[in-house]
Amino acid sequence: MPKVLLTSAYKPFDTFADGSNMMDLYAGRLAKNQDIFTLECDYPAMPLYLIAQNISAPSVVLENPTWDDFTRELSRGYDYVGIHFAASLFFDRILRMCRYIKQHSPQTKIVLGSYGVVCLTQNFQEEQELRSLVDHVCYGEGVRFMRELLGDPVDAPIRQHFPPYYVRALGVVKYPFNNLVSALGCNAGCEFCATSAFFKYKKVRLVSPAELWEAMKAYLKERDYAFLWIFDEDFFADEAYAREFGRLVRSDPEVNPERVLWGGFASVRALSRFSAEELVKMGVGALWIGIESKYSALPKRMGKDIQQVFDELHNAGITTIGSFIVGWDFHTPDNISEDVDHVVRLNPTYSQISSLMPCPGTRLWKRLEEEGRLRTQGFRWKNFNLYSAMHEHAHMTDEQVFFWVDETMRRLFYTNGPSILRTYEVYLNGYRSLKDNPDPFVQGRVRRLRKWCHIYRSGLLAIKVFAPSDAVRKKVDRMKKEHAELFGPVGPAIWCKSVILLLVAACLKLRRKFPPRPRQPRFRRFEYNGAGA
Ligand code: SF4
Structure with a gap:
């Protein structure tokens, strides 16, 4: 053998200015540049x-x-x-x-x-x-x-059971998550999309809905995961598959619905066929949606108005990751600010803000090559990342693109607060809108939201003291009031935790006055016996 x-x-791995490394999914991408509230997670x-x-x-x-x-x-x-x-x-x-x-x-x-x-x-x-x-x-x-x-x-058949991963907040709070693979590739064929081009614009399905649910159930029995992420570039595009999976999730008597919370990638077009309540009843708790740009005519953005989609999800307690790209051919120094404000209004809980980077194999790469706009001479692959440039933008300089990538993150942070505050906001919304829903599966989600609202409530004091702006401080006050209306006054346990987190935040703030410590993902070694274990 x-x-x-x-x-x-x-x-x-190479690190950014704040010490986070390129392979940190949160510090390097989804909750980047959020001062001491930047989350961390190995990819x-x-x-x-x-x-x-x-x-x-x-x-x-x-x-x-x-x-x-x-x-x-x-x-x-x-x-x-x-x-x-x-x-x-x-x-x-x-x-x-x-x-x-x-x-x-x-x-x-x-x-x-x-x-x-x-x-x-x-x-x-x-x-x-x-x-x-x-x-x-x-x-x-x-x-x-x-x-x-x-x-x-x-x-x-495909077996899948991965070791757990952890998202870390404020250096001391960590919660586990895990992943599942349902399909690879996507047939929507967006010009810039590297992952769909890699699979020749086809979806390669790896497991049936029943197999996916069995793999998820194994995780749910193992521990209380914060979320389970399903890999499929547009999970809801195959409506029959998604609905069958949702049916299995909500009808399985062996699983406590309170433990079920999964997320995945979804287009506005596919989501337009589902109501937010339906999604909750399927166990959905987080969705990654490609915003790309308000000026974009990509077919995947057709259907419901994108603002309506984000608002409905947030009101149902479903968090969002919104990805936005700076440097499209239609972006100009005059219209980019309006596009950024559009993203801020959507209020994605997490976001991936990047520059438009052409990947070999995509139609975008081919077009730019034909137009003589690729700058491959002297380019080193080690500089190829979400925040770099390797082609002539139509109306913006590289510096303008980089500026607006940073500015988008800055406006999101200064207007809507750190992602942990946005998560808490979504959980409060979800609890309020679902608490009287008679469905037993939804009541499982309500219990879960209640628990997480209490956990997040302990972070409000630290967020208020170290908030980036008055707008965020006011938002904290508003949410404190809402929490009190929904759950009554906070008890001594939450007060104690609030003070501890404030002290931790103060230490982190002080630490930021010194050069950042480069952070690296941990090493793991596993042996497999050839029989799946
Ligand atoms: S819908 Fe998303 S995954 Fe599919 S081709 Fe477009 S960008 Fe890629």
């Missing part, structure tokens, strides 16, 4: 675990190894090394790893997979050398690819 090593790129290297659980060969997974962790493991002797090329920005690291493998373990076959492999289609760095070092490149779904390579049945 061949021995397989599956690894991510080695750390330390899961799920494909490694998914492959390890679904091949017959015994394997070892290394997630975020240091260089020494990686070389030590390699010295144990492997027939295959599969490297998770999560993003093109890891190019230099992956190249170094491949050179080392070929030098020290020449019989080992190297397999590269995941979205970063698209840079191998180009020729402006050392792509040719990297291509010559690797034995196999997976452009597409990795489990099937590895099964084929190892001679396993390619259509065997």
Whole structure:
């Protein structure tokens, strides 16, 4: 039986000015630039675990190894090394790893997979050398690819059970979440979209609704997760699949509905076929919606008015992640501010604000190439991220694009407050609107919202003292009043926790006066026996 090593790129990863690293999902993206209220979370290297659980060969997974962790493991002797090329920005690291493998373990076959492999289609760095070092490149779904390579049945059912991850707030509060994969790719075919282009604009379904629910149930029995995230680029686009999954969730007598809260990606077009109450009855608690731009004519934005969608979700206690892109061809220095204000009015609970970056393989890349607007000469893949530029924008300079990326985050923070305050706001709204709903499943959600409102209430004092603006301070006062109206005066336990969190926040604020400490994701090593465990 061949021995397989599956690894991510080695750390330390590059960090931003505030010390957060590129692979921190919250500090680097969804709750970025929120002062001491910036959340932190390691980004899961799920494909490694998914492959390890679904091949017959015994394997070892290394997630975020240091260089020494990686070389030590390699010295144990492997027939295959599969490297998770999560993003093109890891190019230099992956190249170094491949050179080392070929030098020290020449019989080992190297397999590269995941979205970063698209840079191998180009020729402006050392792509040719990297291509010559690797034995196999997976452009597409990795489990099937590895099964084929190892001679396993390619259509065997998919097992999935990942180790838990944690979102951390104020350095001391942490809550667990986990992930599931339902499908990869998307057939909406938006011009800029790298993940759909990677799967040739097709949706690759991995599990049925029943299999997805069984995998979710296993998590729900394991611990009280803050949320479970389902990977499917537009979960509700396949209406029959989504409704069947929702039916299974709400009708299973083995599961306490209070524990069920899952999230996923959704387009406005697909969501327009569901009411917010229906979504709650399916167990939905968080949705990532591509805002992109108010001026955009993308078909996925058709249907209900986007403001109505966000408002209805928030009123039903469903948090949102809104992604917004700066630097479209229609963006000008004159109209961008209005677009940013539109995002602020939507009040996404979390947000991903980025510059428009063309990815190889997308129609956007091809068009810009044809128009002579790509700037590949001298460009290094390590600089390819959500906040960089590698093409001529139609009406804005790079500096203007970067300014408006930061300005959007700043306006969201100064107007709507930190994401933890926005989450609390949504939970209060949800509790108020659902508390008298007679549905037993919804009552499970109501109990959960009540519990989380009490947890978040303890953070209000710290948020008020260190609020970025008067608008946020007033919002805190308003929410305190609403909390009192819904739940009565707060008790001594909440007061004690409030004071502790205030002291913690004060320490963090003081710490910010010194140079930031670069933060790196933790290293994890798991062994799999080739039978899914
Ligand atoms: S709907 Fe979303 S996932 Fe699908 S192609 Fe458009 S941007 Fe990509």
